[in-house]
């Protein structure tokens with residue numbers, strides 16, 4: 001069924017997921033297609049890091065349309081967004097440290113993408129955007145638990161700067177062109193189908209050499225790791241429960257684990273004995289210059305709307321590692 005042929009009373013349930021073949025995006029596809037109320041889901045993805053197998057189990061679902069295209073193709077994007085009620089925007093450069101060698105990447109594959117998307121929304125009349133921002137917007141606040149309206153935010157990576165710029169651009173479009181938006185500053189998201197991240201890297205390294213593990217920094221970096229199912233639930237909860245025209249939410253578990261603790265979990269999942277694996281730290285308090293070693297997110301705002309996480313950081317990580325191990329063995 002073509003997206004434009006839908007009935008008016010279906011309004012509200014036609015979603016386009018930009019970056020929908022990626023790690024987080026594919027879980028939105030699962031969640032939305034599990035809901036019989038969902039009328040249509042369109043995945044718009046250039047498959048640069050997205051994978052066919054992430055969404056291929058829905059191939060027989062008539063409600064799913066897959067558009068293999070790039071967000072830089074403005075005409076195709078405009079056509080694709082038209083007829084949808086909600087944009088879920090996830091497309092971005094996934095390699096945060098890539099900007100060290102390619103300083104323009106987060107502007108090109110981050111800020112420009114959101115600019116093209118809000119413009120497509122303005123032209124097509126699609127009003128609601130759910131945007132995957134990130135905790136990188138804050139910069140380095142150490143042990144301070146940051147709130148969404150934190151004063152003195154100064155991103156220290158081009159990734160964080162791009163996310164912050166995108167939030168501001170979306171805010172302006174909400175005011176000027178009647179869009180409504182929820183922006184989500186996720187902690188680190190983990191779960192099945194991950195194609196990047198610290199657990200994924202450790203597991204892959206240990207498969208090559210199970211006797212030693214290179215760890216960036218001093219291993220004391222400490223952050224929240226949220227299961228992708230809790231992340232999707234948070235976004236959908238804010239989508240349906242927040243009444244603001246534009247609102248930003250921190251989304252995290254409220255507990256934290258260190259990189260060395262993650263390494264221990266990876267060993268446990270890989271069935272390796274700690275005595276037989278040498279941890280080789282690169283030193284310094286952070287993995288690379290734009291890394292924020294300690295992240296503390298206050299999540300009262302989304303919890304006050306009624307959301308809560310099912311998994312702690314360690315539980316989320318353990319589940320994610322089990323799934324990754326099975327995927328790497330497949």
Ligand SMILES: NC(=O)c1ccc[n+]([C@@H]2O[C@H](COP(=O)([O-])OP(=O)(O)OC[C@H]3O[C@@H](n4cnc5c(N)ncnc54)[C@H](O)[C@@H]3O)[C@@H](O)[C@H]2O)c1
Pocket residue numbers: 018019020021022023024025044045046047048049050051069070071072089090091092093094109113132133134135185186187188189190195
């Ligand atoms: N994974 C995390 O821990 C985390 C944390 C905070 C925020 N985020 C944000 O959530 C979003 C999704 O992250 P993810 O981990 O699923 O990453 P991902 O790389 O798995 O997904 C991104 C998807 O976007 C697609 N894409 C990228 N550039 C595109 C372009 N120009 N045109 C069309 N498609 C394009 C990719 O092919 C991929 O399918 C990103 O914006 C990321 O910054 C992720």
